[in-house]
Amino acid sequence: MGTAIGEGETRKPPGMTDVAQAAGVSPQTVSRVLSGHANVRPETRARVLAAVERLGYRKNSAARILSSGRSRTIGVVNLQTAFYSRLNLTFGIENAARAAGYSVSIASTASLDTSAVEEALSRLADQSVEGVILAIPLIHVSPRIEQLTGSLPTVTVDGSRTPASEVVAIDQSQAARLATRHLLDLGHETVWHVSGPGEWLDAVNRIDGWRETLEAEGRTVPPILKGDWSPSSGYRNGLILGRIPEVTAVFAASDEMAFGVIRALHELGRRVPQDISVIGVDDIALAEYCSPSLTTVAQPFEEMGTLAVDHLLRHINEPGAAHEPTSVEPELVVRASTAPVGAASGTH
Amino acid sequence: MGTAIGEGETRKPPGMTDVAQAAGVSPQTVSRVLSGHANVRPETRARVLAAVERLGYRKNSAARILSSGRSRTIGVVNLQTAFYSRLNLTFGIENAARAAGYSVSIASTASLDTSAVEEALSRLADQSVEGVILAIPLIHVSPRIEQLTGSLPTVTVDGSRTPASEVVAIDQSQAARLATRHLLDLGHETVWHVSGPGEWLDAVNRIDGWRETLEAEGRTVPPILKGDWSPSSGYRNGLILGRIPEVTAVFAASDEMAFGVIRALHELGRRVPQDISVIGVDDIALAEYCSPSLTTVAQPFEEMGTLAVDHLLRHINEPGAAHEPTSVEPELVVRASTAPVGAASGTH
DNA sequence: AGAACTATTGGCATCGATAACATTCTCTGC
DNA sequence: GCAGAGAATGTTATCGATGCCAATAGTTCT
Structure with a gap:
């Protein structure tokens, strides 16, 4: 004009x-x-x-969706924290969905608060997704969450359950058993554990696997040190562990915490792996390239994403059918942060 | 039935x-x-x-979009590689968009191939997004990309340009200058550089900043070692650098490469920072907790995401107005992987 | 050749919300 | 007490593609 x-x-x-x-x-x-x-x-x-x-x-997809009633979109609820590992899960989901002709809509939540999760689910529902993958640990399933997931095909990928959702998970207690047994096999008397936060089912399962393994072998179960997945929480706990003379083996529930532990031990003058062996979980890209390179348990996240999509799509396309929970197996990756007990090369 | x-x-x-x-x-x-x-x-x-x-x-958002002609959605083109840093960019975008009442649709591409990028843009266009944030380095702008971005408000966040797109970027040459000058200030004769891949504008700009700084001080500019951002490429280059006696300071274009470099040097028996100082870029969470903790240049990715959304929304809401490029400043974070030259404490 | 099909294509209603316009109702102010 | 402004609500057409059903053309079979 x-x-x-x-x-x-x-x-x-x-x-x-x-x-x-x-x-x-x-x-x-x-x-x-x-x-x-x-x-x-x-x-x-x-x-x-x-x-x-x-x-x-x-x-015009809006018109298409309106008319056909199908959005060909699946939703993912993600936690907005920079955990390396989760990223691959999302990639796996995206690729598998794309291959099946679906697109992915991601709703990230900054916290695990019931209300934040509800909000995220709500956003997805508003976008008329055909199904949802919950990639967060659900501790408390509120009525509203139950309602939202109840009316929508849902797959959870961390082992938590909502009524009427399918589960695809990595066997976390198995991951913990692998880690713990590896350390016992190296001759350590027992294994200390730096855990993840209690609201995470992964963390709880790893604690269980660790404890069971120790008990099965009749070893003492040391007190748990609590972390929050972050490197700094690993560091904090490392400063404690390093001061306890009898500690020779530590199982950290994530690679990032493991690095924190190692750093703390290093500062306290305790060598890894000669004095203390440390193992993590995840196998992040840096695990191989820090000093010492980290022994860890690799989680097939990408594969899990693919699997989750498969399940979800099957669930969407043949509603009645019940599918049993599926779990994928983690794998031990031995590097340089663990060693036989008493392997001290020179000093001390 | x-x-x-x-x-x-x-x-x-x-x-x-x-x-x-x-x-x-x-x-x-x-x-x-x-x-x-x-x-x-x-x-x-x-x-x-x-x-x-x-x-x-x-x-029913489909109906709403169809009827109103507005989707209240912006699209983001992302590269599907697990670079820690980029993650925060996405979070920044998501949060800012949500705050403004927009939702975000992400199209990840596995590679930078023209066709893959076109495909990603295409997917976004099909979802009738109102604007696009290109979070990938565009080397070659194909006619098709030009056409797609031409008809849609676009913001690029890595410094690359398409005709008619806005630019929000971190001043990468400044990041490189900070890193290089820091090392020179510590007394190093010159600084070697492990760069990112040439297709990334970030990488190129860092090279420029590094070279300029050296030249301004009249120092020798050593040959560049090329990496690909990954820890393993850092490691590979570290094995080379460690064999060159005169090398005392290395500027790696990413933290992950820096860790790779450090590991290689370590294996070759060269100590960081006593024998060689190493600096990275990004300030990933682990930077502080590996041994030695990493001196690096922090990039305000989340802030940049917010800024990109601001620009895009303004661009969407007042089409005519031209907005000038904006850039945000990186910040030097000094930790333990750099030291004055000749700071060798004991050995050798 | 006529019936019975099948492959191809067109017509019309419809999905659920919004825009634009029309209407009713409620106050002012003189 | 009545015109006129403005608030509150209703009516109708429309967005662009698809589902369903009907129509036409081309084939095969007996």
């Missing part, structure tokens, strides 16, 4: 009607071509595609 | 019409209440809200 000479101007993008007109067919036929329907003469199809190309037509 | 007793059954979710009926008003009034329109009697509003609550009404 006013002096504008009206350059380009945002002219309305073409719709199916326009394409249909350009190709000399009905909009319906255009729709059939675009959704890959079978019964269309090759020649007609070609003509339509040409018109699509020429006009630069792009499908 | 068959023996089913017909439990619950998926009855159609309520729509505005249902709510309107229940509240004894017209659908239009319901719409007004829900979109916070002013002219509604408080009593009516209350009645509507009660009905919404009672029926468990949820808005």
Whole structure:
């Protein structure tokens, strides 16, 4: 308005009607071509595609969703913390979904508060996702969460459960058993544990696996040191562990905490692995490249993401069918932060 | 069908019409209440809200988008690699967008291939996003990319440009200058550089900043060692650097590479920081907790995400206005991996 | 050749919300 | 007491694609 000479101007993008007109067919036929329907003469199809190309037509997903009632989108509830490991889970989900022709909508929540989680789920529901993957540990399932997940196919990937959700998980107690047994096999009398926060099912399961393994072998079960997954919590606990002479083996519930522990031990003059062996969980990219390189238990996160999508889509497409929980196995990766007890090379 | 007793059954979710009926008003009034329109009697509003609550009404965003023409969604193109740093960028974007009432749709691409990027942009365009944040380095801007971004408000956050896009960036050459000068200030004769891959503008800018600083001081500019951001590429280059006696200071273009370098030096028996100082860029969470803790240049990624969203929304809401590029400043964080030259404490 | 199909295509209603316009109602001010 | 402004609410058309059903064209079979 006013002096504008009206350059380009945002002219309305073409719709199916326009394409249909350009190709000399009905909009319906255009729709059939675009959704890959079978019964269309090759020649007609070609003509339509040409018109699509020429006009630069792009499908309007809002209209498609409204009309068809299917959004071809799945939602993921994620925790907004920079845990390396979780990232791969999301990638696995994205790739698997894309391969199946679905898109992914992510709702991150900054905390595990019931209300924050509700809000995230709510956002997803508003986007009419066809199903949800809960990639967070649900401690307390509020009525509202139950209601939201109840009306939507849901898969949880951390072992927590809501009524009517499927579970895909990494066997965390197995991860803990692998770690603990590895240290016992190296001749350590017992294994100390720096755990994750109690609200995380992963953390609890790892504690269980660790304790069971020790008990099965008749070893003393030392008191647990609590961390919060962060390097700094590992450091804090490391400063404690390093002051206890009898400690020779530590199982940290995450690689990042393991690094913190190692650093603290180092500052206290206790060598890893000669004086104390430390093992983590996750196998982050840096595990191999810090000093010493970290022995850890690798978690197949990406694979788990794929699996979760498979389950979810099956659940979406054949509602009635019940599917049993699935779990994938972690794997021990031995590097340089663990050693046989008393392996001290020189000093002391 | 068959023996089913017909439990619950998926009855159609309520729509505005249902709510309107229940509240004894017209659908239009319901719409007004829900979109916070002013002219509604408080009593009516209350009645509507009660009905919404009672029926468990949820808005249908597809219908809303179709009808209003606005999706209130912005798209982000991300690279699907587990770089710690980028994660915070996404969080910053998500939070800022949410605060402004927008949702975020993420399209990850596994590579920087033109076709992969086109595909990602295409996916976003199909979701009728109102604008796009390109969080990837665009080397080659294909005609198709130009076309896609041309018709959509776009902000790039790594310094690369498309015609008609805005730029928000961290001043990478400044980051490099900080790092290089820090090492020179410590008395090192010159600084060697392990760079990022040439397709990344960040990497190129860091190289420039590094070179400029050296030249400004009249120092020799050593040959560049090329990495790919990964710890293993740092390690590989570290094995080379460690064999060159004159090397006393290394500037790695990322923390992860820095760790790789340090590990390699360690294996070659060269001590950090006594024999060689190493500095990184990013300030990842582990930087403080590895041994030695890493001196680095911190990048305010989250802030940058917020800024990018601000720009994008302004761009969306007032099309004509041109906004100038903005850049945010990195910050030097001194820890234990750098030391004055010749600071060797004991040995050798 | 006529019936019975099948492959292809078109017409129309519809999904659920909003925009634009029309209407009713309620106060002012003179 | 009545015109006129403005608030509150209702009516109708519309967004763009798909589902369902009908119509036409082309084939096969007896």
